[in-house]
Amino acid sequence: MSGESSIHPSCPAEGNVLGGDRLSPIPLEDGDVGEVINTHPGCPAEGDVLGGDRHSPTPLQTTMSGRLHKSQNEEPSILLECDATLLDAIQKHFKVYKIRRKVEISPCPELSLWTVLSLEQSAKAGSALEVDAKKVVVCTRDPRTDAMGWRLVLSKVDDPLAVVLGSHLGDIQDYHRYRYQIGIAEGVKDLPSGEAIPLESNLVYMNGISFTKGCYIGQELTARTHYTGVIRKRLMPIQLDNPLPPGSVPEKAQIVTESGKSAGRLRNYTGDVGLAMVRLAFANEPLHLRTKGDAQVSLKASAPDWWPTDENK
Numbered sequence: 451m452s453g454e455s456s457i458h459p460s461c462p463a464e465g466n467v468l469g470g471d472r473l474s475p476i477p478l479e480d481g482d483v484g485e486v487i488n489t490h491p492g493c494p495a496e497g498d499v500l501g502g503d504r505h506s507p508t509p510l511q512t513t514m515s516g517r518l519h520k521s522q523n524e525e526p527s528i529l530l531e532c533d534a535t536l537l538d539a540i541q542k543h544f545k546v547y548k549i550r551r552k553v554e555i556s557p558c559p560e561l562s563l564w565t566v567l568s569l570e571q572s573a574k575a576g577s578a579l580e581v582d583a584k585k586v587v588v589c590t591r592d593p594r595t596d597a598m599g600w601r602l603v604l605s606k607v608d609d610p611l612a613v614v615l616g617s618h619l620g621d622i623q624d625y626h627r628y629r630y631q632i633g634i635a636e637g638v639k640d641l642p643s644g645e646a647i648p649l650e651s652n653l654v655y656m657n658g659i660s661f662t663k664g665c666y667i668g669q670e671l672t673a674r675t676h677y678t679g680v681i682r683k684r685l686m687p688i689q690l691d692n693p694l695p696p697g698s699v700p701e702k703a704q705i706v707t708e709s710g711k712s713a714g715r716l717r718n719y720t721g722d723v724g725l726a727m728v729r730l731a732f733a734n735e736p737l738h739l740r741t742k743g744d745a746q747v748s749l750k751a752s753a754p755d756w757w758p759t760d761e762n763k
Contacts, residue, residue, distance in 0.1 A: 455618075457567075457611065457620060458565045458567065541555055541557075560605060561603055562604050564603075567628065579614065580614070585612075585613050587605065588601070588602070593656070593657045594656035627721060630724050631723050633687035633752075633756075635718075639718050640685075648672055649675055655756070659676075661673055683727055683728060686728045686752065686753065687723065687724075688719075688725065688749045690721075690722040690747055696720075704740075706739070707735050707737060712729075713733075714726050714732070715727050726749075733751045736750070737750065
């Protein structure tokens, strides 16, 4: 890929960052956003780890995985990225299912995780990222959507600017703002454990759910809802009329229509952009919420361009 790219670190407990080295790799256990986990022989199904609800080993939790073995003679090894605040919980979760298999699950503090975003809107799925392959542990397109660029795992001793040619370091807040603008949720703040529902959180759109392999808790309900197509609300990007300071809006603030009908709940925000769980029946209507000071703030929900065309209306 030619042209300049912005590199963001993945920051523990906050999610992936656009450019720095705010990444913390952790092993195949509970970690926090931006952490990397390493698993050895006998990893579940020897396949890509989709993670759970982005905070537990479920589809909502994991954003990226990569196989590290280079030949069939090597023991399979997988890296799992997860929310750093859940590192201990994820490790405990995996160990419950380890049974008697000789599987090693451990954090990878020697690695750093980065997001690489192209500054050229023309960068498509088929374009390649110019990197110093000798220093790359994993470099892959973000599996959630091409709009999120590449996920890059390096040794902490390596400078990402020396690995990704023609790049510069980005800022963590720019990263969060960007992903909110395009409707990408990550980490426990955006996808609360025990609350976030895979289909409502758009995990199908982000390649976070497989309907053809394996079994998991809640599979029957998830599959039935998926195939019947009855999803009444979704996590959507929102644009606020005015930027709001952090903490100025109540947690899970209610979003209402002009007539006062409940249209959803705010999930998280930064400045004038954010994510909200919105009832699809009201998604195209003028909406608003109230701050802690009881001020009314207008907002608009939208369907991201990367959603399937039949949903992007």
